[in-house]
Amino acid sequence: MSMDAADPKSAGWLSRLGAGLAKSFNEGLDYLAGVEDPDEFERKDAGDGADDAEPDETASERKALWSQLKGMMGADVMSLLSVPVFIMEPLTTLQKMGEIMHYCDILDRACEEEDEHARLALIATLAISTYSCSERTKKPFNPILGETWEMALPNVDGHYVAEQVCHHPPIGAGHAETPKWTYDITSAVKTKFMGNWVDIYPLGRTRIVLKRTNEAFNIITPTTRINNIIVGRTWMDSFGELKVCNLTTGASAVIKFKECGLLGGGRWEVSGEILNAAGEPRMSLRGKWNEKVEVTRPAGGGTETLWTKLPMPTDDNPYGFTEFTRACNLMSTAPPGLLASDSRLRPDRVALEEGANAEAGAAKHALEEMQRAERRRRDAAGTTWTPRWFVKSSNAELHDLEKDIGTDVWEIKPEYRESLTRRLAEKNGAGAGAASVDDVAFDPWEFPDTAKMQVAAASSSSSAAAGPEDATTAGAGSDVVAKE
Template sequence: MCEELEYAELLDRAADTEDPYERMAIMAAFVISGYSSTYYRAGSKPFNPLLGETYECVREDKGMCFIAEQVSHHPPISACHADSNKFTFLQDVRWKNKFWGKSMEILPIGTVNVMLPGFGDHYEWNKVTTCVHNILSGRRWIEHYGEITIRNTKSSACICKLTFVKGNYWSSTVNEVQGFVMDQEGKVVRRLFGKWHEGLYCGVPPSARCIWKAMGSMPTDYELYYGFTRFAIELNELCPEMQDLLPPTDARFRPDQRHLEEGNVEMAASEKQRIEDLQRTRRKWQEENGIKHEPRFFKKVVDANQRERWVTNNTYWELRKSPGFINMENPNLW
């Protein structure tokens, strides 16, 4: 989830943009940019988060603090919250999978939210379907398709509609995105087009202007390192000065993940099995003793539309500061 903030500077730009139509177009660029890191990921399956697993990211260069937690196991739900001086970003992620023989569809459920306090804006949008093709043989590739509607729930000035075009690997429309910003009278005030792994443009070719462009080069040997972008590689760094600040539930401490990063595939597989067995044993003990898991840093709420959502309980950063996680009792996940 933190990878979706690789281009968080777009939110800073939106927060500094007075025109509501242009602000919405920049928000559209941010929404699309969140898919760009998946382009080289078709060959790799991520680790399943453990119940209670957390992850923090403090990026002074982006002026941003991020926290995520796996709040539910059945169904699997991950919640996150990010703050900066200019924006707040939050979502809880849940999904359904569909297998179609040679491909697998991932259908996300729920919405993503961004607040820009400078304008009192609250943007909300859905996610599109993701499909991994050729999962059994051949060259795997990822496709995103469907429609996204971005609304500002605090203003009716405009909405944005984006279409992630469904194509095929050799099609000229592969990864194509089309869209528009429409005012409250239904008039199109911005036309948008581009590709989710390359960039987004506003206007009509050839005079269209670029709103967002993906980072150019990938890291050296990126194919050996699971298709990670430079930003993704940085996310798992564990500096000595961080060790006493992070809770032991932070994903950086996962031994299976760490072994895999170091190239020890056999040890990673062994540790993964041990950790998953430990989780099953822990869950069985809780069920037998009538103990219900309670997330530490997020709480479930019902919003104005009667939808269940997970939001921060605003305790993580305070506990990190005092008494500090190293001085607290913490669950042993691995």
């Protein structure tokens, strides 16, 4: 049947659909194969249309983002563009990396376990549990080179520190230590932009050492996909294999993360086995990475829950943070003598947390310009950046599965342990009693005069900034904190 002979109502509906596609997809976006949100199949319509509405401001910002991304199909977009604050959350990548410590008390339990395969099951469970923080789809801030983040770990006797050791490509290094175990990670990612989604491939190396048994473990993580970044409700999925190897005994855990299927089938599900050194099954794990993990032992050993996700906060929680993630920004969770380079102090992060998006965008732009200025000075002088607390390993041990980790391995320097020990002993050093981020100024800079730079506001075409911002506030009062 020709269109002329079609029902006028149908023709009108098609016309409206065509106009809507042309508007939403911004000159050609309609060819993209966006992924449906499986939550929509379970969500009950409240009747007020709230779920379907998108603020005009957000819609226009998404279109502006698409104008930057549309020429990058198939590219690694991790560090190719400066993204607007509307798609960001008030954390840095260092803090998000630190969410691996959310359920680190599981490692204490592993240290106390006598059975080798039960220890491995617990460490695999820890690796799975870290994904329970990953359903958030907002992007954290890229750390400034030399930026740090520390935390006194809850529920265990230990501390965690991370530092941005490289900017291009972005690489973070982290170290946690307690009397029972150590956890070292060099973290980077490779991304692939595919139109309406981005695939994220983890790079780097992880080492966990249990001190009592002197066993070392590694973790190889699956792929993560962020769906509907331009059109539709944004959601994430992780799929593929997670592998944990006992590098001392040869035992391993192979856990399959099931990819979300049609109508949301299989989303969040994980299942796998604990294998001995000969590859023979000894235990099985099953559960959902955003809910719980259970272990089943052979020969009638029964099923036991190894981990259950803690309840989410019930008060206003616009970014979907867990209680642990909220604590990442609290001054009270930092060790004494807060380093001036700590992520908590970033003015753009603080502004976004307070809901001042325009100020956050301007502060973000200022920090980026200050970082570029430092790089130009290093290039002109022919020098390179040297991390304060981590050093590049010259002979890092790599497992067969880690041969192509995509980055160097960074290890903690003895100087950090000395600094932390001294600050813990003093407990009243500069910055130790800071009650808020206003008491300490963010200062990760190599050159002291960088903090005094005057940075012009970003152009009006960028949604990352709105109006002038005096960048000197980033370093004002930096003598409040002792620069280690």
